[in-house]
Amino acid sequence: MSIPATESVTPGMFGTTTASSTAGTTKTSADKDMFLQLLVAQMKYQDPMNPTDSSQFLSQSAQFTALEKMQNVADQTSMLLSAQMAFGASGLIGKQVSWLDSDGASKSGVVSSVTFGAKGPELDVNGTTLPLASVVSVTDKNSTTNPAA
Numbered sequence: 014m015s016i017p018a019t020e021s022v023t024p025g026m027f028g029t030t031t032a033s034s035t036a037g038t039t040k041t042s043a044d045k046d047m048f049l050q051l052l053v054a055q056m057k058y059q060d061p062m063n064p065t066d067s068s069q070f071l072s073q074s075a076q077f078t079a080l081e082k083m084q085n086v087a088d089q090t091s092m093l094l095s096a097q098m099a100f101g102a103s104g105l106i107g108k109q110v111s112w113l114d115s116d117g118a119s120k121s122g123v124v125s126s127v128t129f130g131a132k133g134p135e136l137d138v139n140g141t142t143l144p145l146a147s148v149v150s151v152t153d154k155n156s157t158t159n160p161a162a
Contacts, residue, residue, distance in 0.1 A: 048077050095133075102127045102134030102145050109154040110138060112147045123154050 052070060059065050111121040122138035129135075134145045 045077070045081070048074075098134055098145065099129055102129075102136065105136060105148075105151060107154060109152045110136065110143070110148045111150045111152075112138075112143055113149060119149075 052073070055065070056070070105124045106127060108124055109121060110124055111119060114120050120141075122141070124136045124138055126137040127134055128137065128142070132144065136143045136145060136148070
């Protein structure tokens, strides 16, 4: 459960982070408290002549816990992917890259720096800001191709 008005978005090296992702335990405990409050209310207002099976409550609690754990794994995987992209982009500094511009023409240049923004790593190539996803090929700037005789 996310409440946008209470989250602050911070661009950084590993993509965009929110206050709720950095304080994940608080968010999780609030969701768990809400779930338990709903569970208690359901038990409190159930029909005494037709009570709900207690195994259903246990099953719902187990499903909620499993969902929390899967969300934690997804969050960690996302952070790992962001870190991998950041390190990969920083490894392109000094390399010759090729990309297609908006007209479809092939361009190339040497990466001089990398900026980590909300949209992911952006390369600075000859004064042009280039998203990492636009790169078509990467070569060592000192390598030259010599045709065989």
